[in-house]
Amino acid sequence: MSLQKKIILTGDRPTGPLHLGHYVGSLKNRVALQHDYEQYVMLADVQALTDNFENPEKVRASVLEVVLDYLSVGIDPAVSTIFLQSMISPIAELTIFYLNLVSVARLERNPTVKDEIRQKGFGLQVSAGFLCYPVSQAADITIFGAHLVPVGQDQLPMIEQTAELVRKFNRIYGDTLVEPEALVPETAGRLPGIDGKAKMGKSLGNAIYLSDSADEVKRKVMTMYTDPEHLHVADPGKVEGNMVFAYLDIFDDRVDEVAELKAHYQRGGLGDVVLKKRLIEVLNAMLDPIRARRALFAQDPAQLLEIIKKGTEKANNTAHATLARVKEAMKIDYF
């Protein structure tokens, strides 16, 4: 029986500000888990460069922005280790070792990578970096000895790939690395965009950001996709596919009231504007303390850098200790 806390690895690709989808999908969870687990939160700048290599400015500019998002939602650097991937050289070294343990054919079969290659239209010109990113991800996870990795259902093949690599490494070189498990959140499902598209995303222009002002939230909610056939207040309206209800279901704790509103809307006699005003209130009430913390942290950019610096230092200590064990196992620990 060890009193050691289990280790979690999580993080984001710094390619833009974080939005409500990130909040409900992962950030909230991180805040909840950070005291019971040892949590490493990675700013995956190297991974962000795999498909933004021609646009490094975007990645760089996003780093501080994302850290500000983290602190604003309540990720506490005193208990969570926030660090920069590009400053942890053992990740690159372990990636190179892992590349020998996986065939090109196996990487090409990875369903997540296959999907993304199709979505991004890379075709045959897919970069070696992109094909190999599950291997880099395996290194990210295992260099910190993570037991658990919070991921969505669609990312399970990545964790399976990591587990395969760990098993192969341990079989060849002796028991050295921790085989991680996926931690899939119970409340499955992504937050849809305000336009009703399945995914909220910066490139889709359908996101509400954690850094949006109260007015921006108001403006965005007022444009939200509801029921295009609900033309008059008196008309019966559809709840299914109506983004305002989709959001209320997630963000409004007064479940009974929301159920009544749904019934009223379906009968007719309830206008979109009333509902939207309610959602604006709910969202802004949630975002207000986040905004207050942001304002506080934003005053002191030097402190932000200091937080990343300290986290990166701690992450490097852990990573170098793992790498030393890896090199010992591989018999490349000469002196």
Next chain:
Amino acid sequence: MSLQKKIILTGDRPTGPLHLGHYVGSLKNRVALQHDYEQYVMLADVQALTDNFENPEKVRASVLEVVLDYLSVGIDPAVSTIFLQSMISPIAELTIFYLNLVSVARLERNPTVKDEIRQKGFGLQVSAGFLCYPVSQAADITIFGAHLVPVGQDQLPMIEQTAELVRKFNRIYGDTLVEPEALVPETAGRLPGIDGKAKMGKSLGNAIYLSDSADEVKRKVMTMYTDPEHLHVADPGKVEGNMVFAYLDIFDDRVDEVAELKAHYQRGGLGDVVLKKRLIEVLNAMLDPIRARRALFAQDPAQLLEIIKKGTEKANNTAHATLARVKEAMKIDYF
């Protein structure tokens, strides 16, 4: 006009002792070049693991052996920097960055890699590490800012791959890295094995090692492939494809005498044994000072480790300086 010496990167995969093929193909050249160039000599243990990952003991055991070979032939650690690839983390980091700049399709078209995949019988199960090794090699070369890389004709596609990566990096991120050139030795052609096979190699069992004793050299030369139809001394013999003459051409400086011997052999009346004795003398005369130096260095294994340690330290300084410039260009130099 800079007085700075040009930089050379060279090295070997430590997978066994070095042989006469290595000597005439590269080692001799390194000794000749080391005063006019700044020469980095890499013990490519990570690369050796790409197809020996299940046999790390072999790689490890070969490292000291290869260094002893280097010192024995006269590579001088006071002017040449002998270092271990696995201890230079910037190589792994630069490799990861390069992977984004090359397509899988391009790597699959690399003629050298294609040949080796066929020769080694990897087929579809080729590892990602093997497919990507030209990218690692590009990082090896460019992290030291090498201007020149001594290679055989068959390795030219690797240097072309490196040059492509450098050009792409410099185009995207600004002029940062040195585009290397191949330095192909004038005396082309590989030293054949003692059995007449085109290539001398450990796995083929047809090699004369730099560490072979005078008796071993004698024994091996006596089994050398000559002309299987030259049964009696009086018979005319063939020079073409006769390994003894192939070796005399390379190792015996007395060109006129060798020409006379060839004519005599072709006329008939010259036995193989006479020729083989001559070759044994020539080889042992060349190997004797190498053996003497080996005996000296072998007495002090701690000194060998010290040489690698010092070289690795110097190589790391150079590599980290390049990596810092790379990260600055890529805008991932945060603090």
